[in-house]
Amino acid sequence: MIQQGEEVLLQVSNREGLVAREKNNIKSELQLSIMQIGHLLRLLCKHHGGQHPEIVMAESRFSILAEEILLMDHKEKCADVSHRRPEVLIMKEEAQFIKSLLRDIRKLTNNYTLPSGACKIYEEGYARMKVLDAKVVSRLSSL
Numbered sequence: 001m002i003q004q005g006e007e008v009l010l011q012v013s014n015r016e017g018l019v020a021r022e023k024n025n026i027k028s029e030l031q032l033s034i035m036q037i038g039h040l041l042r043l044l045c046k047h048h049g050g051q052h053p054e055i056v057m058a059e060s061r062f063s064i065l066a067e068e069i070l071l072m073d074h075k076e077k078c079a080d081v082s083h084r085r086p087e088v089l090i091m092k093e094e095a096q097f098i099k100s101l102l103r104d105i106r107k108l109t110n111n112y113t114l115p116s117g118a119c120k121i122y123e124e125g126y127a128r129m130k131v132l133d134a135k136v137v138s139r140l141s142s143l
Contacts, residue, residue: 030073033132034066040125048122052115058108062129065101069136072098095140102133 041059049056072094106112112126112133 028073030135031070033128034069037062037125037128037132038066040121040128043121044125048119054108058105061101061104061108065098065105068094068098068101069132072139098136098140102136105129106133 038059041055041062044052044055045059109126109129112130114122114126118126
């Protein structure tokens with residue numbers, strides 16, 4: 001369990017997001033959120049993966065989900081530029097795949113329920129994943 005330095009790690013994670021935003025204003029809030037969640041999940045896997053194999057599996061699914069979400073985001077931006085509706089570019093199968101990845105992650109994390117004695121990084125990671133989950137589901141339902 002991570003006790004010492006948790007605050008520092010969270011501050012570093014948040015600072016990385018701010019630095020990335022300052023260096024490259026092209027990055028969207030969605031991209032930053034995905035980067036931060038990925039970083040938190042990698043930390044969790046490194047420190048808790050042995051005791052919690054579900055977090056390793058969730059991180060693996062999240063990596064795939066991140067790529068799919070960023071591709072969806074790119075297609076939506078292309079739709080805006082080409083004046084096409086986003087659903088023309090985002091296939092039904094892609095949306096279903098994203099939804100299935102989210103279902104897998106929810107199942108692996110027991111709907112983002114923290115394990116007993118969870119550290120602050122667990123709390124932050126699960127909270128951010130839950131928010132991202134809701135945003136993605138909302139976006140997919142609006143297509």
